[in-house]
Amino acid sequence: MATTQRYDVKDMALAAEGVRRIEWADRQMPVLAAIRERFERERPLDGYRVSACLHVTTETANLMRTLKAGGADVVICASNPLSTQDDVAAALVDAYGISTFAIKGEDNDTYYQHLEAAIDHRPHITMDDGADVIGILHSTRREQLGDVIAGTEETTTGVIRLRALERDGKLGFPVVAVNEARTKHLFDNRYGTGQSTIDGIIRATNVLLAGRVLVVVGYGWCGRGVAMRAKGMGAHVIVTEVDPMKAIEAVMDGFPVMPMEEAAKVGDILVTATGDKSVISKRHFELLKDGAILANTGHFNVEIEIPALRALATGTRVAREFVEEFTLADGRRVYLLADGRLVNLSAAEGHPAQVMDMSFANQALSAEYVVANGATLERKVYVVPKDIDDEIARLKLATMGVKIDQLTEEQAKYLASWDEGT
Known part of the structure; x- marks a missing residue:
């Protein structure tokens, strides 16, 4: 028109x-x-x-x-x-x-x-x-x-x-x-981010998640979703956290929890989901395995300290669409997805x-x-x-065709009262 x-x-x-x-x-x-x-x-x-x-x-x-x-x-x-x-x-x-x-x-x-x-x-x-x-x-x-x-x-x-x-x-x-x-947040952040983040990582890299160590940085609703979906695809999921309540929840959900310095040494794929800056930083880049993949599913591309990664690199190249390869001084290669922006929307459809x-x-x-x-x-x-x-x-x-029960008048009255005991 x-x-x-x-x-x-x-x-x-x-x-x-x-x-x-x-x-x-x-x-x-x-x-x-x-x-x-x-x-x-x-x-x-x-x-x-x-x-x-x-x-x-x-x-x-x-x-x-x-x-x-x-x-x-x-x-x-x-x-x-x-x-x-x-x-x-x-x-x-x-x-x-x-x-x-x-x-x-x-x-x-x-x-x-x-x-x-x-x-x-x-x-x-x-x-x-x-x-x-x-x-x-x-x-x-x-x-x-x-x-x-x-x-x-x-x-x-x-x-x-x-x-x-x-x-x-x-x-x-x-x-x-x-x-x-x-x-x-119960559905978009958990089920939406969980599925679409994994979708973005796979579309960008075509890597197999089964058997890989995938580090989820932050166990809020988005991190929970990523951890759940990655586990379902056979990844060995590790969680890092700063919040003791979220950390203990991750432990109770069956995930190993450790500091970022330890997780950086063993992670094949590291995914940030915190909303904060520099949660993967220079000191972590120095510990990464050869071939480690870095992705972000938080809103801004500040969660991975990209300027520090560029400063450490002796060379860079585009390995695939949405995949940048950084060669470090000791020969290790690190891969950054979608310039550290939301991988689910940058490399996939959200x-x-x-x-x-x-x-x-x-x-x-x-x-x-x-x-x-x-x-x-x-x-x-x-x-x-x-x-x-x-x-x-x-x-x-x-x-969805799902029906649920409704409270009876007696049940609603009971829940609203204080004077009816056991």
Whole structure:
């Protein structure tokens, strides 16, 4: 279709393929589809501008379609330079009339130009995956803070940043931490990240996991998922942690837990999932086995100290697409996947649509929630309201054909009382 939308995508000729893939994902996202049908009738977002900074994938495209169906004026940019699917970006502009600024492999300057383009939209609602839009609004574009009713945040790394802003009393508007919804972190982070991270590693390297030692750095919900899936494929999984509660959980789940200095000596594949920086650093590179593979599934490419690895290397080359080989002074070779960026979105397609169905249902319903309640919300980080979380779980079960029991009136009364003993 002809469009007057502002955009910056790789190739508009890719749009038809993008539409086919978006439609395929939509068939796996019945909860979001049901919300979109209701949004088309009720138009709860009419008149509101939304600036989204998310991974531009088929699943995200269906979220953008849902927001637009609800009446929102939507602009989207990429939340990671390597996570864009170029055919999807073209389809969003050409087929769905949504301004899109995203090119897979864009350089740092282009990445930030795209962020600025999304902020130029003067959003009433921000929708972040990593808090980059919110970060710019709170630094160089503070004059726009008053325009924003509220924001939403998709990922752990972004929530960490936002809680720091709140703690320092500097958060300029309320934000709903979609990442903290149970229907998000229990499923997206565990099952989605678990499967898609392994998918990215295998697509990039074509290595056999069975029999390999795979080190999971960080045992949060994402790390749990990676460990579970790697174990299921026959890998010998080791966990490293700094949190004693998570460490003991990993032990109880049957995984050896050790310091990074010990794990670095024995790991064939090391996967970071912490949200922190330099968790694999220079001192660890010096201990790695010849042929060790490094991958990251955290949001930013700071978890592996890449500048230190480059400084140690006597030579580098591209071994395969998304695989860079570093030769060290003693002849050992170390392989870095996808420049240390999210391997599941850089070298693969990200989470399965069935998982993102719940995560993006949370985004859509949270946008509706902040429009309805923004005037009463304080400048704080909020969790997704329990009734939204429960409704998404209920809808998902229904689409899967799963039925569950309901409390009887007597049972509900018993659970709410204190005066009935044994």
